[in-house]
Amino acid sequence: MNWIAKTVGTSIGKKLFMALTGLGFIGFLSGHLAGNLTIYGGKDAFNSYAEHLHSLGPLITLMELGLLTFAVVHVGVGLYLFYQNYTARPVRYAVNKSGGGRTIGSQTMPYTGILMLLFIIFHLLNFHFVDKTHTTIFEIVSNAFSNPLYVITYVAAMIVVAVHVSHGFWSAFQTLGANHPKYMPIIHVAGIAFSILVGVGFGFIPIYVSILA
Template sequence: MDWVKGTFGTSIGKKQLMAVTGLGFIGFLTGHLLGNLTIYLGPDAFDSYAEHLHALGPLVNAAEIGLLLFAIIHVGTGLLLFLQNYKARPVKYVGKKWAGGRTIFSATMPYTGILILLFLIIHLKTFHFVDHDSQTISQIVSHAFSSVGYVLFYMFSMIVVAFHVKHGFWSAFQTLGLNHLKYMPTIFVLSALAALAAGFGFGFLPVVSRLVL
């Protein structure tokens, strides 16, 4: 117990928690995107994917509980670190936040994180906590993306997700001590590819849904 308090009671321990949970979310995003790409094959293929997924039953429930736990840890730890940093530096930096090695991606991480949390709440309300008995998933998606306002909100949110992933992916490896000079250039490239995949992969779904559903 003392080891747990000593490790995760420190700033580096909290950052490691965020790194592990963040990489977990990137793994989930990858699987979620691959499943959602079945929408390109039409409503039947998309509905079939959703039915096979929900047929897993307890496994899906366990995954949802795990994701919820990861979210609580990731968001809670992120807020604690943000407040600690703010208290340690109550006076804002003079000049750009990303001067001296920081980038716009790293400087906006707390804010993109908050926006992603807001998006997830609305996203779950729109697609998860709705009546699935009287309508198929393709009908739910088609109805949601029939709203221009929601489409714009969704696309903007995917840009925010891309920003968050761009910095979070490579910084997670750095936090976990896996930032060897030999591998970091590859990790930088992978982080950019992951950000582009999230931004464009999810961002184009509203457009595709309006064409095929």
């Protein structure tokens, strides 16, 4: 465990942990989206997917603990790096240009990250930590998205996620050493494509469900 403390104690080590946990969340988003898309198969297909997850029992609990650990590391290290950068240059430059390859995603990473954290808490309170007795997950989702305010909130949150992922995707690979002129353009395109897939894939679900409701 000593090597972990030493690694986290360095700037490069912190970025490595950010990259690894970030890629872990990208993998989770992929799996979560694939599962959520079963909702287009109807309520029986979606409920069957949810029941299959619950049937995994301890394995799901272990995965949830892993995601929680990743979240604590990713958010904690990310906020610390943001604080370090802020204190190193507390006064903003008089001219703020988006040159040097900077994008909306790279410029807003700390802020979109915080918004995502708040949304995840909101999302868990509405879907995970709710009484599921005498009801189904499809009914819970359908009731939630019958509220236009929640639909708007969810769609807006998915836009934030897409912006965050658009930079985080390629940045993670760059941190892990994939910063090569031959491969980085491909990774950039893959990151943008994945961010659009996540934004549209998750974002259209509440609209679809609200129409059914």
